[in-house]
Structure formats: structure tokens, C-alpha cells
Amino acid sequence: MLLTQYLFQADKPLKTTIRNYTEADFNELIDIQKECFPPPFPSDLWWSEDQLGSHIRHFPQGAICAEINGEIAGSITTLIITYKGQDHTWEEITDNGSIVTHDPHGNALYVVDISVRPKYRKTGLGKLLMQSLYHLVVELKLESVLGGSRMPGYERVKDKLTPEHYVESILNGERKDPVVTFLMKAGRTPVKLLPDYLDDPESANYGLLMEWKNPFFEKTK
Structure with a gap:
């Protein structure tokens, strides 16, 4: 996935690229988690390199980030599931964030996490990341985007x-x-x-x- 468009912050245009994240982005992605979920949020719940590695191994198309001026500004992580109306927990559906439960033959794209650096909030970046999933769902011919809010x-x-x-x-x-x-x-x-x-x-x-x-x-x- 590669999409470039402009967002605005105080009327200043920000050239923003939506792309799939790679191993080279892991440190920045973990830094974003620290900024979005500072203490007393438990640090062991931030993304780890093992989890991020699992994301790009199991479903690289669904591992998406936004880059602004060479900096990772936000990310959104997904997997494909088979959904038939069942109740579930975040831990069950995502295998505690590792997405080992990814099912390439499923019917729905499931949102594991969305994070935006605080300094880029109110620019529309979160909405742009979400819209990238709508493009992906159409491309993969899935029924829907799902996620627990x-x-x-x-x-x-x-x-x-x-x-x-x-x-x-x-x-x-x-x-x-x-x-x-x-x-x-x-x-x-x-x-x-x-x-x-x-x-x-x-x-x-x-x-x-x-x-x-x-x-x-x-x-x-």
C-alpha cells in the first residue's frame, strides 16, 4: 500500500504518506506507543519487536503506518478474521496482539490497534489511517472492517x-x-x-x- 496526500495543521500542509511498515520502523512504532500510552499505562502492553515482527510475517498488508517529513506519525494494525456474530475479547481475537490468529480465508478485516503521535492529532491523520483500511477491504473483497472500540x-x-x-x-x-x-x-x-x-x-x-x-x-x- 502506498498513498500520499496532504493533511493540514494550523493551515500548514503536511505531506503524508500511508504505507506498510517494515522492520526498519519498529523503534519509531514503539516510541509512538510510549507517547500515546505514557505511565501509569503498563509498559509491558506497548508493542514489542516480537509482536511487530509477527504482524509483518502474518499479514504485511494490514500493518500500516503514516509518515510525515520522514517521521512515523501514526500506525494502524489489522488482521483478517472469520466473523459470524460471536462475542469475543481483544486478547482472543488478536492472540494478545501477535495476530497469530490471522485467517487469510476470513471475511472481515479486524482492527488491532490505532495510534497517532500526540503532536499530529487534530490533523485528520487518524481518519486517514482508518480510510486506508476501507481501501484495503475493497481490494481484498472482504465484507467489512470490524473492531472493538x-x-x-x-x-x-x-x-x-x-x-x-x-x-x-x-x-x-x-x-x-x-x-x-x-x-x-x-x-x-x-x-x-x-x-x-x-x-x-x-x-x-x-x-x-x-x-x-x-x-x-x-x-x-
Whole structure:
């Protein structure tokens, strides 16, 4: 994958290249994780070189990064799964981030992680990374993009609202969530809540499964 276009930061154009990441990018990708998830976030949950190596071995097409002025500005990692509506956890579906569970004969592209350096946020880079997956899904003739979203805004209201009511309030436009609302703006649609999706107190350990359906997909008769 190779795509170049301009993003803007304070009206300054940023020439941005979307490409597949390689072993040469590993150190920068780990640095991005450190910037996006600083302490007290556990450092053992940042990407490791072993995990990144597994990504490019099992599914190099789905290992994508963004480069701005020679610097890796963000990344998004995926695998292909066979999805038939089953509940799941992030750890189960991704084999704890190693994507050994990648199934080249599956029907859906699943988002493992998206990270954007803080200094490049609000440039539209996250949305551009997400759009790169839509191109990939069409190219690979898969049914959809799927992924479990965190709901970090839920922590502020979890004593007042159930997770179901929290999601409903977002869909009704009564409140915004930093992750769910971003993904909706990027084209993803909430499907269902996934209990015990990941160890995430801010989201009460829930994930919100969100989908983008490939409008060009045709089922084989």
C-alpha cells in the first residue's frame, strides 16, 4: 500500500504518506506507543519487536503506518478474521496482539490497534489511517472492517448510566466519547457491546464493536 496526500495543521500542509511498515520502523512504532500510552499505562502492553515482527510475517498488508517529513506519525494494525456474530475479547481475537490468529480465508478485516503521535492529532491523520483500511477491504473483497472500540468517556457517567444507555446517548447526540465519536466520524457504525473485552476501567471493561461495511462486496452464491 502506498498513498500520499496532504493533511493540514494550523493551515500548514503536511505531506503524508500511508504505507506498510517494515522492520526498519519498529523503534519509531514503539516510541509512538510510549507517547500515546505514557505511565501509569503498563509498559509491558506497548508493542514489542516480537509482536511487530509477527504482524509483518502474518499479514504485511494490514500493518500500516503514516509518515510525515520522514517521521512515523501514526500506525494502524489489522488482521483478517472469520466473523459470524460471536462475542469475543481483544486478547482472543488478536492472540494478545501477535495476530497469530490471522485467517487469510476470513471475511472481515479486524482492527488491532490505532495510534497517532500526540503532536499530529487534530490533523485528520487518524481518519486517514482508518480510510486506508476501507481501501484495503475493497481490494481484498472482504465484507467489512470490524473492531472493538474503547469507551473512555464512560468513566465519568458510569454511576449514572448503564453501558447500553451510554452508547444510546452518543447515538442520540446527547454526548460525545473521545474514541467512539471519532470512529463514527471516520465512518464506523456501532454494532453491539462486548463485555469483558479488555482490561479497561475507563470503559468498565466493555468494548463497543464497530463496523464499516464494504459497499462493493458481493456474496458468492
